[in-house]
Amino acid sequence: MGTDGVVDITILGAGPSGLAAAYYAGHRDASVRIVDSIEQLGGQVAAVYPEKNVYDVAGHPKILGRDLVELCAEQGLQWGAEVHLGEEVQTLDRISENGEELLAVTTSAGTTYLSRALIITAGHGAFEPRKLGIEGIDEWEGKGLHYFVREKDVFRDRTCVIVGGGDSALDWVLGLQDTARHPIAVVHRRERFRALESSVNEAKELESQGRVRILVPCEVREIRGDGHIAAVTIENVSTNEHFDVECDALITLLGFHSHLGAIADWGLELEGKRQIKIDPTTCETNLPRVYAAGDVAGYPGKITLITIGMGEAAIAANNAVAQIRGEKVQPKYSTD
Ligand SMILES: Cc1cc2nc3c(=O)[nH]c(=O)nc-3n(C[C@H](O)[C@H](O)[C@H](O)COP(=O)(O)OP(=O)(O)OC[C@H]3O[C@@H](n4cnc5c(N)ncnc54)[C@H](O)[C@@H]3O)c2cc1C
Secondary structure: OEEEEEEEEEOOOHHHHHHHHHHHHHHHHOOEEEEEEOOOOOHHHHHOOOOOEOOOEOOOOEEEEHHHHHHHHHHHOOOOOOOEEOOOOOEEEEEEEEEEEEEEEEEEEEEEEEEEEEOOOOOOEEEOOOOOOOOOHHHEOOOEEEOOOHHHHHHHHOOOEEOOOOHHHHHHHOOOOOOOOOOOEEOOOOOOOOOOOHHHHHHHHHHHOOOEEEOOEEEEEEEEEEEOOOEEEEEEEEEEEEEEOOOEEEEEEOOOEEOOHHHOOOOOEEOOEEEEEEEOOOOOOOOOEEEEEEHEEEEOOOOOOOOOOOHHHHHHHHHHHHHOOOOOOOOOOOOO
């Protein structure tokens, strides 16, 4: 087990709230370390909807998810925070070192990180895509099976089959029109889509032009190919008819499983099943010097939006800094 140096604040989660906390902590001259279980910065925004427009973050009338988190990273990491990606935080302990009580988090990489305070910005927890119930499905990862559309260009001139009935599926049936080969097939197990009616109507209009193929009520039963996906076998679940559809990019957009995982066993008081209870005036949890902000933090009336998480991150960072230094909480405006 490796032991790294002590920093003032460890931030668990590099989504918009974690990056905002890194900014505010650095702005107050605190040393910061960020740890995230996925290999990229930006949390849900980067992983789930990088090419969706976001309209409700203050100061950005309209901004692509990807551009927003790039700016969050530029702002959040400007003070030189240490960043560790691809490591899931699993345990929290308290240790004593040189007469100081420190928080020690240990990750899936077996590394222990020490800090004086911890800000948990874990969103919905380390999340994982829901997968098709086909035996051996994991073997197709990296061979044409995708759980996200991160970069449209990956699908340029590809024959795409998109599986799902919600907004993400319909958004990408429409969003890949200028990139993927036509028709883009969309497979949904029910007759009716859950997605926004206007998106469904637009997809139907595109179907009449031969640019989309809507396959309902249908399910993918088999994936075939030699080293890479070449076709999928689909069953119409009302007629039991089976047929093959050419496919070199199978994009399954079936939502995510997420859970707090090991964090739920740390003795943190929870708000409902999925959030850590905080005092919204300080963002502190029931554990001393452990704060939470963003989607993971709960209190009556909480709204899970980017802008709210960023505000809580500023409260958490300022309170953590004040507590570490034994000072009064002060905002300290940004200035040259
Ligand atoms: C499809 C969709 C569209 C949305 N559109 C909007 C919108 O238009 N406007 C808006 O304001 N909000 C929107 N939201 C909500 C918004 O994305 C969230 O409020 C925001 O991402 C919360 O940020 P966060 O930093 O708190 O958490 P997240 O973005 O979830 O980031 C949490 C990070 O913590 C990491 N993590 C979790 N557990 C661990 C662990 N144990 N160890 C290490 N790392 C861990 C995760 O991997 C993740 O990267 C949308 C959400 C979705 C799903």
